[in-house]
Amino acid sequence: MKHSLHDSPEPAKAAPVPLRKQRDYRLLWTARTISVTGSEVSKLAIPLTAVALLAASPAQMGMLTAAASVPALLFGLQSGAIADRLTRHRPLMIACELVSCAAAVTVPLAWLLGVLNVTWLIIVALVIGTAGVLFRAANFPHVASITGPEQRTEAMAGLQTTYSVASVAGPSLGGLLVQLLTAPLAVLAEALSFLASALLLRAIRTPERNTPAVSKGMWRDILEGLKVNITHPVLRALLFAGVTINFFAMAYTAVYMLYMVNTLNIPKGLIGVLIAFSGAGGLLGAWLTARLSKRYGENRILLVVVLFFPLEILTVGLISGPLWWKFGVLALTGTAVGVIVVSFATCMNAIVLQETDPQLRGRVNATMTFAIQGVLSLGGLVGGFLAEIIGLRPVIIVCAGGIALATFWIWFSPIRPGHRRPTRPITPSPPPSTEPFITTKRHSAP
Template sequence: MKPSLHNSPSSEPPPLLRQRDYRLLWTARTISITGSEVSKLAIPLTAVTLLTASPTQMGLLTAAASMPALLLGLQSGAIADRLTRHRPLMIACELVSCAAAATVPLAWLFGLLNVTWLIAVALVIGAAGVLFKAANFPHLASVVPPAQHTEAMAGFHASYSVASVGGPGLAGLLVQVLTAPLAVLAEALSFLTSALLLRCIGTSERNEPASSRGMWRDVTAGLRAVLTHPVLRALLAAGVTINFFAMAYTAVYMLYMVNTLAIPKGLIGALVALSGVGGLLGAWITARLSKRYGENRILLVAVVFFPIEILAVGLLTGPLWWKLSLLTVTGTITGGIVVAFATCMGAIMLRETSPELRGRVNATTTFAVQGVLALGGLAGGVAADFLGLRPVILLCAAGMALSTIWIWTSPLRPHHRHPPTPTPPGPDLSLSTFMAQKRHL
């Protein structure tokens, strides 16, 4: 095993792209995420076209993908904090996911496949994904020096942007050529490839596992750490606010685009993909600006821009060319803003929490900001039935603006700003990534 980069005698670490272990970790995540994007289309298509699934069965299949996050989200952080080495758990999760995905085409070939089987596969892959994410963030601190945490975060958010742009197109091609069940093999192979790449990482892990006082006490320790720390509390509140109103907007987005703005259906997918392109640009710019201005300042500016696209969409009128032009510009900018915010949020959390609490604070924050998505979607749909589409979108813009209050009244303001210098081995933490798409921040 080669020594950790944290202990390198060199005062200036080499650029991330020249660090073999970071390249392996980044490539593993990019391949795994892209494979997951393929399965988001292939598995539902398998249920609909081959198994003639009912609406109730499709609802159960959709819920199965997110259910593990609700059932295991908080506990996964406690589990991660008890580990001396995180990478073995990450590899095991990828291998379990590979085996589960591979059963879909095998069961189809032998005539055993049914909707219950698909639901079980979704639950297994979802559970493995929750555990993987809980271990992945603390593991990042072992591979990347503190001075490069923000740049590394930006790279991972770029992975999500790449997957959001290329994944759906690749999925459609594979389904067309191989049929839906065999296309799921792409997901299995992506998990296997990720596991092999993770196995090749040479950086040693030297984590001091937190002493456990039982699962419930471990979980409550993570909750207490988030709620009592002024910076972490502000980040959590802003993330929950943004995600709630982002999902409320998503619930009515398609109806509004088609019925109110009369956007051709064939162009809506291209408009959504622009957020992924913007995310790539945002990752590139954030990695560079953070070195000059620091993560706090970028976060303070980024949060102000969150309502811009939703407000523009809510007020949009005029000819089709004008609508498309404005949606193209605002969609691309928002994709970049999402990645800039999420990147700096993760880096600040990594800086602010002690190493023995990283997994739990990460899991607590992820549980909250992802768990609120369902509530936001439900609220947006119900409100649109009573108020109409355009008023709900304007309300979402106003609600999104509330996140600015949480950030600007916190110690993240310039007079409390942390310098953009490497953090010493002390308080550190992280947040799992927001999805780099405007529909699911």
């Protein structure tokens, strides 16, 4: 049988080099893992500094907790627009890490000089939080510049695992450093992690060739992203579920350290170990979700895991007994909630990606980040001040009930099988031709 020229098979494409063998991706992954691990150390060391050395009140702890997330409210939406207008993202990422390093270094220095106070810690948290908002906005498009289109999903998944790795290593390391060096000096580990991250990012060689996005203007773009999140039924359900979870999770976090140390009498070193169990659960959750989603789909997994969000908070609020019993139960529930949080976040991101038009994904993501992460500051303030009025244990019980409300947003939405209306991604409205071009993106859901 004769074959014409058109019948000849196309040459097979060479398989892409695995990400683990790509130098620049390894540098980026390592930089993020080190940086996030240092931040996890700080999440333990800074609150312990405030509680143990500075005798912080519940209200002050609420303000300190809120300070880390206030920048998401102030700059979350604008950071996405800024990132979209950059031709090179890595210089901004390096600058953010260096600023965070400088801010973290001031904590042990101020303590050694005898001038450290809670206000100082709040300012440091604000500076590092602002740098983090800008970093995350630039990091997302930067991944696309060092990986091919066929590997970007795998690359983003790999970077997401850094948070689980850091959650396992960071708290344990933090507890050890607090015991050996005292809490303020343990913050030095965070500063060194930011510096190491900046040096690793500087070593990346892949050139960036980003074309700044054409826009109708920063604020009009922001408003369009907000409109899509509110009017699209699936995105709206995910948005408000995330806001509900993060508000009550941060209210709980604001009083968590005080309650564990002063009410449950958990040793400070063991608190870090308990947090590490949650990180281990996150690794397990990532593994399970990747496999179960192929069989059951992200929607069904989301409907199940949202039911168990109050598990650990309710356990913390009700548990009593000897130390071995409290530690064992809290380790078990912490591991379970680690699975739940990562499963929820993974499925949520997959559904958002599916439901959103590619031209709107940046703005939809920025709006969700702004709302879901920005509400953390309000939750922290409410949790701290409410504890002054009704006490620590009642606040924890309230938070368990409040976080359960997220179930209603998910179950009474098109996400639920049998209730899902056929939807298609909402497309952006075309810009008017007269518009000028402006050159100027633990329990909590990510």
